[in-house]
Amino acid sequence: MMNSFYASIGHGLDALHRSLAGGEVGFMSAAFVQQAAALLRSLHWQVVRVVERLHLPPGERWLDEYMDETSRLWDACHLVRAGASALDAYCAAAAHALHDLHHNPRHAARAINAPRRHAAGLLQENRALLADARLDPASLLLDHRSPRDFNLNAFNGFRAVLYALRNATSFLLALLLSATVSSLPDHLSSCGGPTASAGGGGGGYVSSMARLRQRVADEMDAIAHCGHDGILMYEFRQARAGIEGLKAELDRVVATGGYDDPEEMAERAEVVKGWVAMLRSGAEAVIAELDDFFDDIVQGRKLLSDLCSHR
Numbered sequence: 001m002m003n004s005f006y007a008s009i010g011h012g013l014d015a016l017h018r019s020l021a022g023g024e025v026g027f028m029s030a031a032f033v034q035q036a037a038a039l040l041r042s043l044h045w046q047v048v049r050v051v052e053r054l055h056l057p058p059g060e061r062w063l064d065e066y067m068d069e070t071s072r073l074w075d076a077c078h079l080v081r082a083g084a085s086a087l088d089a090y091c092a093a094a095a096h097a098l099h100d101l102h103h104n105p106r107h108a109a110r111a112i113n114a115p116r117r118h119a120a121g122l123l124q125e126n127r128a129l130l131a132d133a134r135l136d137p138a139s140l141l142l143d144h145r146s147p148r149d150f151n152l153n154a155f156n157g158f159r160a161v162l163y164a165l166r167n168a169t170s171f172l173l174a175l176l177l178s179a180t181v182s183s184l185p186d187h188l189s190s191c192g193g194p195t196a197s198a199g200g201g202g203g204g205y206v207s208s209m210a211r212l213r214q215r216v217a218d219e220m221d222a223i224a225h226c227g228h229d230g231i232l233m234y235e236f237r238q239a240r241a242g243i244e245g246l247k248a249e250l251d252r253v254v255a256t257g258g259y260d261d262p263e264e265m266a267e268r269a270e271v272v273k274g275w276v277a278m279l280r281s282g283a284e285a286v287i288a289e290l291d292d293f294f295d296d297i298v299q300g301r302k303l304l305s306d307l308c309s310h311r
Helices: 002-021 030-054 061-102 105-111 113-132 155-180 204-225 234-256 262-309
Strands: none
Touching: 002 030, 002 155, 002 204, 030 061, 030 155, 030 234, 030 262, 061 105, 061 113, 061 155, 061 234, 061 262, 105 113, 105 234, 113 234, 155 204, 155 262, 234 262
């Protein structure tokens, strides 16, 4: 039962690693971010099912520890949702500006400044959002303490399950926040993390986490060398870069007095519109996944509380 849970962590992390290693989409693509959110949701619900089978006695610390963990997940995911909602709003501003590109070059150059200002403001607002949040950033770091510091056999091994859940979800939350709010490179680095024996008999997931963390760390280094920071979702980076390119071209057109090739400008604008549309779709998918996750947390808390009251 518990070994099955540890295995599911490993399988989920391996699937995320394959998504990155395949190279079919860019790092932190919307599809990857949604996959990470879905894994987060799945692992929580599997923990609830583990409790149902363990027949834990009521009135013990295990329920408090579960409640503390779900509170941490709740707070962090609300930050992720806020970031995804802000990306959705950015898409609306970008789509409106791109729609206006058929006007004269001077008007189009002014119009496209709106999403550029929106993106710059978004980066500042999100950093402030993260700094002012109730969530302690340290709670997203992997727990590299020795298992000897814990009684992982407590509650029929349930504490080991919570330990594994916390480490896996800490990494997933750092991914989600980096994609939608602001980059957390220290939380995604390949150093540290739980030891192979930290899983309370289920340490096999640790190797899967180590592989994914190394891959993410390598990708983070690559985009850092390109000057990217802040929101890391791939479609946002592409849309933002495309808009900057259009702005530079429009400024050149204004300076020279007119379009050399209006069709080429229209084609470039269509490419950027495509990135904006994919970003909006991705942000909406993440929001939907998180809304379902919030429902799961409420349901899981009620289920386990009722379980205690009926024993």
